[in-house]
Amino acid sequence: MNGITETIYFTAENAVFYLTAGGLIGLKAFMPPVGKDDLAEDGESDNSPLWQDLGRVFLHRAFPYDMPDKFISVLDKDGKEYGMIKDISALPEEMAQIIRAELKRKYFCPVITKINTVSAKFGYTYWEADSDMGKLSFSMHDTYRNIAKVGGNRLILTDVDGNRYEIKDYLALDRKSFRKLELYL
Amino acid sequence: MLKLCELPKAAEVFFEQNNIDISSALAVMRSDMAFPGTKADTFVVLTKETLYVAEGVIVHKKGAKGRETLFDCFDKREYSLADMSEPKTETLISTARVTAVFGTDVIPMFDVSSACKHEANVICACINELKKDGKIDEEKHKDERSKEKFCPKCGMRYPDQQRKVCPKCLEKTKLIKKMATLFGRYKGFVLLLLVAFLASSALSVAVPYVSNQLLYGEVLEEGGSMYGMIGAVVLLIIGVRIAFLIINLIVGTLSSRTAAQVTYDLKMLIFDNINKLSLSFFTSRQTGGLMTQVNGDSTTLYWFFCDGFPYLVTNVLTLLCVMGVMLASNPLLTLFAFITVPIFFFAYKYLFLAFDKLWARNWARRRALNSLISDVLNGMRVVKSFSRENEEGKRFDNRNRAHAETVAEAGMLSAKSYPLIGFLLQAGLYVVWGVGGWQVMKQTGNMDYAALSAFIAYFGLITGPLQFFADVSNWWSECLNAMQRLFEIKDSVPEVREAENPVSLTGVKGDVKFDDVVFSYEENRVVIDHISFEVPAGKTVGIVGKTGAGKSTLVNLLTRLYDVTEGGIYIDGINVKDISFKSLRENVAIVSQETYLFRGTIKENIRYARPDATDEEVMEAARIASAHQFIIKYPEGYETMVGLGGKDLSGGEKQRISIARAVLRDPKILILDEATAAMDTQTERQIQASLTRLAKGRTTIMIAHRLSTLRDADFLVVVENGKMPEKGTATELLKAKGVYYKLYKMQAEALKTIGIEE
Numbered sequence: 001m002n003g004i005t006e007t008i009y010f011t012a013e014n015a016v017f018y019l020t021a022g023g024l025i026g027l028k029a030f031m032p033p034v035g036k037d038d039l040a041e042d043g044e045s046d047n048s049p050l051w052q053d054l055g056r057v058f059l060h061r062a063f064p065y066d067m068p069d070k071f072i073s074v075l076d077k078d079g080k081e082y083g084m085i086k087d088i089s090a091l092p093e094e095m096a097q098i099i100r101a102e103l104k105r106k107y108f109c110p111v112i113t114k115i116n117t118v119s120a121k122f123g124y125t126y127w128e129a130d131s132d133m134g135k136l137s138f139s140m141h142d143t144y145r146n147i148a149k150v151g152g153n154r155l156i157l158t159d160v161d162g163n164r165y166e167i168k169d170y171l172a173l174d175r176k177s178f179r180k181l182e183l184y185l
Numbered sequence: 186m187l188k189l190c191e192l193p194k195a196a197e198v199f200f201e202q203n204n205i206d207i208s209s210a211l212a213v214m215r216s217d218m219a220f221p222g223t224k225a226d227t228f229v230v231l232t233k234e235t236l237y238v239a240e241g242v243i244v245h246k247k248g249a250k251g252r253e254t255l256f257d258c259f260d261k262r263e264y265s266l267a268d269m270s271e272p273k274t275e276t277l278i279s280t281a282r283v284t285a286v287f288g289t290d291v292i293p294m295f296d297v298s299s300a301c302k303h304e305a306n307v308i309c310a311c312i313n314e315l316k317k318d319g320k321i322d323e324e325k326h327k328d329e330r331s332k333e334k335f336c337p338k339c340g341m342r343y344p345d346q347q348r349k350v351c352p353k354c355l356e357k358t359k360l361i362k363k364m365a366t367l368f369g370r371y372k373g374f375v376l377l378l379l380v381a382f383l384a385s386s387a388l389s390v391a392v393p394y395v396s397n398q399l400l401y402g403e404v405l406e407e408g409g410s411m412y413g414m415i416g417a418v419v420l421l422i423i424g425v426r427i428a429f430l431i432i433n434l435i436v437g438t439l440s441s442r443t444a445a446q447v448t449y450d451l452k453m454l455i456f457d458n459i460n461k462l463s464l465s466f467f468t469s470r471q472t473g474g475l476m477t478q479v480n481g482d483s484t485t486l487y488w489f490f491c492d493g494f495p496y497l498v499t500n501v502l503t504l505l506c507v508m509g510v511m512l513a514s515n516p517l518l519t520l521f522a523f524i525t526v527p528i529f530f531f532a533y534k535y536l537f538l539a540f541d542k543l544w545a546r547n548w549a550r551r552r553a554l555n556s557l558i559s560d561v562l563n564g565m566r567v568v569k570s571f572s573r574e575n576e577e578g579k580r581f582d583n584r585n586r587a588h589a590e591t592v593a594e595a596g597m598l599s600a601k602s603y604p605l606i607g608f609l610l611q612a613g614l615y616v617v618w619g620v621g622g623w624q625v626m627k628q629t630g631n632m633d634y635a636a637l638s639a640f641i642a643y644f645g646l647i648t649g650p651l652q653f654f655a656d657v658s659n660w661w662s663e664c665l666n667a668m669q670r671l672f673e674i675k676d677s678v679p680e681v682r683e684a685e686n687p688v689s690l691t692g693v694k695g696d697v698k699f700d701d702v703v704f705s706y707e708e709n710r711v712v713i714d715h716i717s718f719e720v721p722a723g724k725t726v727g728i729v730g731k732t733g734a735g736k737s738t739l740v741n742l743l744t745r746l747y748d749v750t751e752g753g754i755y756i757d758g759i760n761v762k763d764i765s766f767k768s769l770r771e772n773v774a775i776v777s778q779e780t781y782l783f784r785g786t787i788k789e790n791i792r793y794a795r796p797d798a799t800d801e802e803v804m805e806a807a808r809i810a811s812a813h814q815f816i817i818k819y820p821e822g823y824e825t826m827v828g829l830g831g832k833d834l835s836g837g838e839k840q841r842i843s844i845a846r847a848v849l850r851d852p853k854i855l856i857l858d859e860a861t862a863a864m865d866t867q868t869e870r871q872i873q874a875s876l877t878r879l880a881k882g883r884t885t886i887m888i889a890h891r892l893s894t895l896r897d898a899d900f901l902v903v904v905e906n907g908k909m910p911e912k913g914t915a916t917e918l919l920k921a922k923g924v925y926y927k928l929y930k931m932q933a934e935a936l937k938t939i940g941i942e943e
Contacts, residue, residue: 020290020291021290021292022284022287022290022291022292022293023292023293024291024293056291101221104221104222105221105222105277105282105296106277106278107277107278108218108222108277108278108279108280108298109278109279110224133223133224134224136224144549158279161298161299161300162279162299163279163280163298163299163300164278164279182542183541183542183545184545185546185549
């Protein structure tokens with residue numbers, strides 16, 4: 001089944017990720033010319049790869065929970081894929097760093113370390129918690145459904161505004177926090 | 186100034202110190218994030234020339250003058266509006282980034298979390314307005330702001346912006362009053378009920394009196410006032426019992442009837458209102474969830490009013506009566522009798538929490554089990570074709586076991602705890618026996634054997650009410666919640682509303698005009714971007730474009746399933762917003778991609794469009810839609826049951842029936858939204874041929890991605906990413922070598938590969 005579709009995997013050899021003037025991710029890549037239509041005007045056009053500066057690119061994780069550092073899709077502003085990064089750590093360190101920083105920003109999600117109070121009232125739950133980004137206070141609706149178990153003991157909580165919070169391992173929480181959470185699992 | 190947040194004093198002071206004149210600011214907002222993605226307090230101030238961003242944290246410090254609140258700024262930036270273009274909110278996974286173009290570079294200006302996306306959008310809109318007109322239309326944004334985010338009473342942010350309910354200030358009394366108005370219609374019933382309750386309570390007190398005090402004290406006791414009249418007393422006891430029975434019968438019947446009637450009214454009210462609501466209400470909630478909610482909530486209310494309310498009244502009255510009698514007969518003993526009650530309440534509450542947890546877990550696991558069952562049954566075809574039966578069996582085994590465990594746990598807890606709770610409640614009785622017995626022996630406190638026996642019987646009467654009161658608070662909050670949700674649906678206002686003095690159309694010609702239409706489902710995501718075109722009466726227009734380009738949205742706007750954000754749509758020069766729903770939908774019929782057949786016969790389904798159509802007309806419509814042939818092949822012909830649980834029709838067959846439905850309606854404007862997509866090309870041609878005949882004197886709007894479907898269109902409108910890059914006849918568009926040309930070439934090439942050339 002391999003090789004039926006042509007996916008470009010960006011590596012140190014064919015790609016240079018850089019920071020744009022605004023601190024966003026840009027990409028120079030050695031790949032077939034971008035920008036031409038799928039339907040070439042006259043017959044077969046020259047599709048041989050060349051170095052080109054694609055400007056600002058967008059990153060998206062293909063497996064955000066299981067493999068946050070692998071299979072990163074590199075997209076243009078309309079969501080069309082240029083190619084993929086198979087493994088960030090295989091890239092040179094400085095490139096890996098800017099990519100990780102951008103992904104961290106995009107998938108912004110405070111990690112809850114301790115749950116201080118949970119109170120339920122009229123179908124809503126009100127949470128006060130500590131996280132790696134300081135104190136959090138948020139409310140959830142339809143609490144059971146908005147706590148998603150993602151692989152193992154990892155939880156993602158989504159609040160009424162659509163903000164997300166992560167619990168890395170709910171069994172590893174302190175006993176008091178766990179008891180408060182347990183009701184909604 | 187447009188205040189998108191309250192600017193705290195500390196932030197104001199900070200801006201003053203940095204020579205930024207807040208009084209000349211045009212808009213301010215607050216964000217809860219800072220670069221590069223951390224929680225912080227960020228203030229954004231927009232003036233005529235500049236956008237100021239100050240990131241920091243608000244800190245409370247103990248200073249020289251007591252507690253001080255300071256804005257500890259760690260970064261401040263400013264962006265000149267003159268250099269800036271295309272400000273926009275870029276949505277990230279759960280947060281957003283506000284960027285703008287400076288020269289050739291995209292520069293991020295500040296970050297916001299999901300909670301502040303709306304404000305960020307307003308700021309972007311303001312910048313655009315400032316650059317265009319040099320001023321901000323505050324009214325416009327204020328209007329949006331009037332969808333208040335904060336509870337006007339306590340200032341707390343509403344937990345859910347969709348649902349403006351402040352849990353702190355939720356007015357329970359108001360809710361109950363609303364509920365009471367529903368009961369108000371049954372004033373007579375309610376009054377009768379109360380009288381019956383009163384009588385029932387009084388009698389329940391009389392029963393122990395007659396069968397204990399009177400029997401032992403007066404009849405069996407030598408020298409009693411009724412000594413020896415055993416027959417009379419037994420008759421009296423039976424009489425009291427029968428009276429009690431009759432009253433209970435009346436209470437039961439009355440309250441069941443009233444409560445059933447009230448819940449019926451409630452459901453009716455809600456269903457009527459749901460029907461009137463705009464489509465957006467249903468897309469924002471899951472319809473399945475909505476139905477369960479309506480059913481579940483009205484059942485909760487039904488139980489409360491059928492069981493809860495009568496019990497509440499009876500129990501309060503009984504408790505008061507019995508306690509009164511007990512106190513009157515022996516105050517000291519009463520005190521002793523109630524000595525264990527607080528312990529009972531305490532234990533009950535604790536136990537309730539434990540059960541709540543267990544049942545919640547049980548419920549979650551049962552849901553997991555059920556969802557697996559329905560998942561596998563629905564997907565049986567897939568399970569079998571990949572021969573995964575064993576794995577599914579194992580999965581089921583796991584969940585089944587998990588569920589069984591919680592059932593056992595809950596059962597064990599109740600087996601252990603209920604006798605204990607019962608004992609606690611009964612413990613009061615043992616105290617009464619001890620203390621009362623002692624009093625009888627010592628002849629103190631005016632006690633004799635008859636009084637003690639009656640006292641014990643009284644105590645038996647109040648255990649029920651006590652248990653009820655321990656339970657009622659949990660019930661009550663559940664019930665209030667259900668009430669709140671029901672009234673919320675009842676009171677919600679449809680977004681698409683009929684004009685106040687709607688125009689009724691008569692003798693419609695069928696001119697349709699889209700004038701600079703802009704539409705977005707949610708803020709900041711424009712789906713239709715300034716589209717204008719006209720369809721003269723009787724003409725056929727084809728709308729072409731890729732999936733998700735906005736084609737269906739365009740016609741949904743014409744039928745007013747949604748309302749345009751900007752611009753207008755006109756039929757015969759009249760804005761659709763001014764046309765009455767009735768005449769709009771009489772004159773515009775839509776056959777959409779998603780066909781839905783109601784449960785019923787095929788005939789009923791076709792006739793849904795016009796209930797007074799004759800059988801001949803129904804068949805004629807079916808013939809036009811090429812449905813007649815397959816319908817009469819069925820053993821039951823036009824009387825074949827379809828829809829949920831009925832005959833399973835293929836996608837193409839369903840589409841033909843819905844076309845027949847629209848044809849029967851005989852509208853002036855017919856919309857076919859991919860109506861023939863699920864059919865083979867030959868059937869499509871057939872239908873098209875009959876539709877062309879039908880289309881005479883009728884405006885037709887056809888949407889298709891298969892270009893051959895649109896071969897008969899008078900002209901075409903090309904939609905791409907919500908914009909309309911071109912329009913014209915097919916020949917013109919081919920000559921223009923634009924988007925249509927590309928689409929055409931692609932499809933022609935596809936045909937070429939299989940040896941067909943057009």
